């Protein structure tokens with residue numbers, strides 16, 4: 001694992017170092033979300049989502065155009081996805097909560113890609129049966145978030161390739177190996193599947209247009225690590241007769257350790273939706289905080305919520321009330337709140353969240369079939 005002060009790396013497979021989101025906007029050539037754009041989104045939704053209010057969704061490509069298209073009464077759609085290599089953690093769900101908000105606001109269809117092919121190709125020790133198995137297991141999490149069965153279409157790349165292959169070929173023919181190598185940092189010793197795979201991740205950008213036989217403006221809500229795929233796709237979309245897909249980019253939910261995003265490769269610092277509540281509580285009680293080494297010092301000097309993973313969980317997901325969040329921040333800084341109590345409170349909230357979510361996840365088994373692409 002790279003340390004906080006090491007060079008920032010943000011690719012679809014690695015996020016490390018201290019992440020500077022302003023620099024990422026510059027490096028990737030995206031745009032910052034403005035107050036005006038936030039207000040426009042909120043107007044259609046009827047309220048401003050916490051992830052917009054707190055600038056967790058912070059960057060975009062063509063969000064203004066996508067909203068214009070919707071406001072003109074032309075068709076819009078949503079696309080996002082998951083690489084099913086294991087159980088889902090809270091970081092994966094962060095953009096899904098926001099996607100649900102967008103589905104409700106715009107009454108839009110959502111194409112949701114499960115890249116069981118990608119994960120098989122990229123992980124040495126994952127079998128194809130395992131990654132395809134996770135497709136259906138992870139779908140339960142998606143359904144539990146509350147998406148609309150009529151308007152949500154889950155695609156397993158492996159099992160539903162007939163929906164994707166024709167346009168995958170059209171994309172592949174127009175993208176060179178050197179583009180893929182440069183965009184994704186691949187080299188000659190990587191397997192040939194990895195070189196081809198990005199063509200498959202591009203296809204759901206066009207799938208609704210193909211299926212409805214009209215041009216649909218597609219918006220992709222995801223964390224910013226997936227952006228290289230869209231840079232490639234945007235370059236060839238118009239050549240294929242489709243609109244360029246628009247994007248709205250989220251920051252990363254951190255892990256429970258010191259720095260870094262929540263990642264399945266560090267299970268002790270990630271909270272999985274299938275974690276028994278007591279296991280999640282234990283992880284939280286062991287989390288890295290911005291507190292002082294002793295309670296006495298904390299009372300005297302106060303803590304630093306800016307570097308605290310526990311505070312980050314309140315900020316990103318578990319304290320939606322701005323006033324209460326500010327109270328936590330102040331109480332930490334003044335030393336009125338000590339880390340043990342702050343962690344215990346969060347552990348209680350997350351444990352209740354998991355009990356409720358796991359119930360919804362079990363119920364989702366009955367509806368799974370209705371969410372799969374037809």
Ligand code: TYM
Pocket residue numbers: 012079080081082083084091092093094095113114115118201220221222223224225226250251252253254261262263
């Ligand atoms: P995957 O499975 O790595 O991630 C799934 C989604 O979760 C986001 N994400 C996070 N968001 C916030 N905080 C984190 N700590 C965090 N970790 C992951 C990712 O940005 C993603 O939105 N190749 C993709 C699958 C895919 C896809 C897509 C994703 C196919 N088509 C379209 C987004 C949009 C993948 O492996 O995602």
